[in-house]
Amino acid sequence: MSRLERLKMDRVEPKHWRQFNELLRYVFQVTKKDLQTVGWEEREIALAKLPVLEQADVLGWFDGEKLISQIAVYPFQVNIFGRTLEMGGLTGVGTYPEYANLGLMNKLIWQALADMKERKQSICYLYPYSLPFYRKKGWEIISDKMTFEIKDYQLPKVKKVPGYVNRLNTDHPDIKTVYKLFSSKRHATMIRTNLAWEEYWRWDLEDLTAAVYYDSTHQPQGYLLYWISHDVLHIKEMVYINEEARIGLWNFISAHFSMVSKVVGAIYTNEPLAFWLEDGDIKETIAPYFMARIVDVKQFIDQYPFRAPGVDINLTMLIDDPILEWNQGKFTLHVSATGQGKLTQSVGEPLVSITIQTLTTMLLGYKRPSYLASIGRLTSNEQTVEILENLIERQTPYFSDYF
Structure with missing residues (x-):
């Protein structure tokens, strides 16, 4: 043997x-x-x-x-x-x-x-130890992690807000309340079940602290998870429902001016923090974070919320998948006037040629159809690319979990 x-x-x-x-x-x-x-x-x-x-x-x-x-x-x-x-x-x-x-x-x-x-x-996420390895298997980048470092003298000046911040234990229920509301509004986020929360906390230090912002009606509107070590305030995650909560949480951070030499943390969108700060001459780095791949393209299209085009749309696509035969071949994408999608096998001449990797990152909004066409990751004519642009919502993927 x-x-x-x-x-x-x-x-x-x-x-x-x-x-x-x-x-x-x-x-x-x-x-x-x-x-x-x-x-x-x-x-x-x-x-x-x-x-x-x-x-x-x-x-x-x-x-x-x-x-x-x-x-x-x-x-x-x-x-x-x-x-x-x-x-x-x-x-x-x-x-x-x-x-x-x-x-x-x-x-x-x-x-x-x-x-x-x-x-x-119908979709699979992973944290890649090797981008090339998982790209060959059909995954593509769908989110970024932006790290920042702010010196104490660059912290934003305190602005008056009607609410207040309470420091709490990380198991306080208001944290889950805020995140549930936040994740219902932010595209690509994890819907945190008990299992997801367990994974989220798994490797955290014991001295992690929560700061929760409450509005004038005492409703939680944002939270900050952080720890302080060697004169540095480390931010694990900052979540806020509105601008008031963001200002309130940064007021809390700025209140540490005399206690820390700098603040370091991460943002999980492509929105540079420097633009928001009065002294924006800060250190920021951006790196790919999570990857995803469509598992079953027909099922995913059935579930995917396209923007309502107002008229029925039909596009024939040639999709290439390196390992999954059921995602391979010619398909016709039907999108109803109200935005309901359906994918069926086709024998027609394809208007779009695309890999499962590119289709995933495009439909999740990480990269737009026009950009993907410009770098040769999507083959089509200008009119079809414009149709795709109008069918896909414009929201930046946000994913801050790790498993």
């Missing part, structure tokens, strides 16, 4: 938690020292990852009883232009190096995506 014939793909269950953790730690080179620096003991790490095995769909390759390759999919939901879609959150991807180049991960990815299709998870 050859080495490959010995291997078997199967479900990874809670009883395999020790092997699951060992493989994760080896692949991502996480040492005991790394774990201890964030205050976690070995047993806590094991218990923390049990939800992955209990609530996620985890596949692996086994050599006898030994787990040698794995992939996990969380059952999540995201807001796509105001509509809630089932999303498969891909994580825990890894193979021991002695089993590399056998095509194991390719088969795991295909099976994981096929299972997502069966579960009606």
Whole structure:
């Protein structure tokens, strides 16, 4: 029996938690020292990852009883232009190096995506350890993470607002109340279930603090999650429902002027903070954050909220998918006058030629059709590109979670 014939793909269950953790730690080179620096003991790490095995769909390759390759999919939901879609959150991807180049991960990815299709998870998100690797598999960038550094003397001047800020524990229910309202209005955000919140908090430091902004009627309108270390105020996330809450939270940050030398944090949109500050000469860096791929293009189009064109639209498209045969070929995109989409197989001459990667980033609004056409990622005529421009909402994707 050859080495490959010995291997078997199967479900990874809670009883395999020790092997699951060992493989994760080896692949991502996480040492005991790394774990201890964030205050976690070995047993806590094991218990923390049990939800992955209990609530996620985890596949692996086994050599006898030994787990040698794995992939996990969380059952999540995201807001796509105001509509809630089932999303498969891909994580825990890894193979021991002695089993590399056998095509194991390719088969795991295909099976994981096929299972997502069966579960009606029409889109998949992941945090990429390698952009080129996942691009070859059909994923594309859909969100950015902008980090910033503001010196104490550059903090905005305090502006009068009618509300106030309270410092609270991070488990205070008003934080979830604010985020639920925020995520209902922001495109591409995670709809945080209990599982999503568990993942959101998983690796946080114990001294993380919440500051919640309340309006004059005592309703929570925004929150700040932060910690202070070595004279630096670190912002994990700032969420606000309106401009009043944003000003109120920055007033709170500015009140630390005499306590910290600088403020560092992240923004998960492409809106530069420098423009908003009076002294905008700050350090900002932008980097790709999350990737996504359409799992089932027909199902995704059925669920996708197009802008109502006022008349029925029909566009024939040639779609290329590197691994999923059901997304491959000629399709006609039908969009009703009210914005309801439908995709059917077609034999007509395509007006649009596009990959699943480009289709994903275009429909999620990360890059516009006209820009994608200008760089050769979308092949079509100007009239069809203009139709696509009018069909897709103009909202910047926001995604601040990690799993």
